[in-house]
Amino acid sequence: MIGWQWCRARLGALGGIPPWPLLLTGVLVLALVLSFVFLARESRKGSDSRDASEGFELLSPRADFPWGANKEGENLRPMVLAAAGRTTVVAICAWLIAFVLGTILGLQASAVPGSMALGLLRRFHDAWSCFPLLFVAAVFVLRSGGGFMATVIVLGLLGTIRVSAEVFETLRLVRQRMFYRAAKATGLPAWRVWMNYSVAHAAGTAYSASWTWLPAAFLWEASLGFIAGTQGRPSAGLGAVLAEGHDYLLDAPWLIVAPGAVLTLLLFLAYCGRAFAGARLRGYRRLLNA
Amino acid sequence: MKRSGLKNLGRDARVAVGVFGIGALLLAGASWRTSVDPAAGVAGGFQSILGAYPASLKLHFLVMAAVCGIGIPLGVIAGGLEVPWLRRGAGALLLGVLAVAPFWLGMLLIESLVNHARLPVIPPLVLGGESEAASQVPGGWMGWWFAGLPASVLAVPSIARVSFEVRRVFGEVLADASMTAVISRGLGRTRRVYRYALPASRAAILRTLKDVLPFVISGSLIVEWIFRYPGVGTRCFEALESGNHGYVLSAALLLALSVVCWRAALDGLEILFSARGRRRQ
Numbered sequence: 001m002i003g004w005q006w007c008r009a010r011l012g013a014l015g016g017i018p019p020w021p022l023l024l025t026g027v028l029v030l031a032l033v034l035s036f037v038f039l040a041r042e043s044r045k046g047s048d049s050r051d052a053s054e055g056f057e058l059l060s061p062r063a064d065f066p067w068g069a070n071k072e073g074e075n076l077r078p079m080v081l082a083a084a085g086r087t088t089v090v091a092i093c094a095w096l097i098a099f100v101l102g103t104i105l106g107l108q109a110s111a112v113p114g115s116m117a118l119g120l121l122r123r124f125h126d127a128w129s130c131f132p133l134l135f136v137a138a139v140f141v142l143r144s145g146g147g148f149m150a151t152v153i154v155l156g157l158l159g160t161i162r163v164s165a166e167v168f169e170t171l172r173l174v175r176q177r178m179f180y181r182a183a184k185a186t187g188l189p190a191w192r193v194w195m196n197y198s199v200a201h202a203a204g205t206a207y208s209a210s211w212t213w214l215p216a217a218f219l220w221e222a223s224l225g226f227i228a229g230t231q232g233r234p235s236a237g238l239g240a241v242l243a244e245g246h247d248y249l250l251d252a253p254w255l256i257v258a259p260g261a262v263l264t265l266l267l268f269l270a271y272c273g274r275a276f277a278g279a280r281l282r283g284y285r286r287l288l289n290a
Numbered sequence: 291m292k293r294s295g296l297k298n299l300g301r302d303a304r305v306a307v308g309v310f311g312i313g314a315l316l317l318a319g320a321s322w323r324t325s326v327d328p329a330a331g332v333a334g335g336f337q338s339i340l341g342a343y344p345a346s347l348k349l350h351f352l353v354m355a356a357v358c359g360i361g362i363p364l365g366v367i368a369g370g371l372e373v374p375w376l377r378r379g380a381g382a383l384l385l386g387v388l389a390v391a392p393f394w395l396g397m398l399l400i401e402s403l404v405n406h407a408r409l410p411v412i413p414p415l416v417l418g419g420e421s422e423a424a425s426q427v428p429g430g431w432m433g434w435w436f437a438g439l440p441a442s443v444l445a446v447p448s449i450a451r452v453s454f455e456v457r458r459v460f461g462e463v464l465a466d467a468s469m470t471a472v473i474s475r476g477l478g479r480t481r482r483v484y485r486y487a488l489p490a491s492r493a494a495i496l497r498t499l500k501d502v503l504p505f506v507i508s509g510s511l512i513v514e515w516i517f518r519y520p521g522v523g524t525r526c527f528e529a530l531e532s533g534n535h536g537y538v539l540s541a542a543l544l545l546a547l548s549v550v551c552w553r554a555a556l557d558g559l560e561i562l563f564s565a566r567g568r569r570r571q
Contacts, residue, residue, distance in 0.1 A: 123305065124312070126301070127308025127309045130309055131312065131313075132504050132507040132508040132510075132546065133504065134511050135526060135545070138530055142533075142535075223391075223393065226393060227512065227530060231531045242394060250401065250404060253401045260397070263391055264386075264389050267391065268385060268386055268389035275381070275385060
């Protein structure tokens, strides 16, 4: 329903207006491209801006430094925007891993026969959802050095567990439905039933479920960056900029205002996508449960 | 209803076993190819975690009280709004509040309270100072004051999250076809809400409360440290700094078990409410 066939059907029904999965993906791709463009620009002019602003340590916002300057005299605006770009890239990469691996794992898990396996998988997910996952993520990211790849992989794997549980639940419902049994009874080859029903439904569900993971990916990337930054480890997202600002909290509060506001804006956009995708997923589940 | 509540309690017991299993696996994973002896870290740290846990429990209790006392009524009010654009606006506003990162809010609060209002925000006022200072928290009302600030920071996004979900569930219940029959009986709006819509959305509200718990506890890792609150979060933050990962994971295990206990308590509440509902009928 929410899969590729759903997209095609809606694309036709709406007279060429892109349906919501394409719109949301478009927004993500645009964010990713903008982040990369900004990061490239930032790395090109990196050292020049430092020389130009020498002697302006912990400068409060004014006309030529609208967001202020940090302790090294760097203009905060390009720095914060570059950090926001890095946070966006990490979150979107984690989203992508959660989407792809979640679909594959959900398909695999639903292929396991027997009610005992089903019970075990559900119990695992119930127990896993009780853990304060930021603690777990912090341990595994800091243990592996706290770099870009470690953060992406840990956040992607945490999202994968959540997405695969949703996919698994959807496929369980799909297999109980009459249309699925009818498709099997008509003598369609097994691979076509698998492609047309299991994969399409799994991909659609994983897409929506991974959107519900995106705000957590943004927030946790910033949180992990903050933890790493306060401990003097290498990190380069909005959390790291906030960690730097935390050291001068009482002397230079502007150091935390701009990065926090940008993080809030990013989180707001991600939560809007989550609310939208979550509503579609619930509607779809209601349809399958009817 | 009663049977489903009991069933949930049984499930909680099985989940607790699962939490132990996953905790053991995580500890084994963290100790793989490290020079630090994880068993020593866990054994030595467990007593310290248990010592800090009452302070964290106080914090979590305050957050959950704020979520139940403010978040649910706010969601009910927002869900019951009859003007569509007003209801959507309330949803967008709640999303905006939800988007505020708790640790950023905490830093802003410290800055404004210390710099402008000159209030004692952190027990011994140290920013970036020694960790042992954090273990001194005054008792009595001042203790609640120092717990109240991080709790309020943690509560703001949690309240927004619960309100947003309650608003959605409540709006769906009010728009349901079964509500048309209730309206046709000529019942007033208040009676409709309290007699029919609230009991109908009770299970979903309890589910939302259960979901928000790990979110609150995860947030406490940074927020406790920012306020130098002597809970499990601060100790774990310091343990992360010293590379004692076994300590952090055993704290995660303990906190996961506390989430299971909270969930069991919420299931107990469900049993209680459903029994009251049956008696009324």
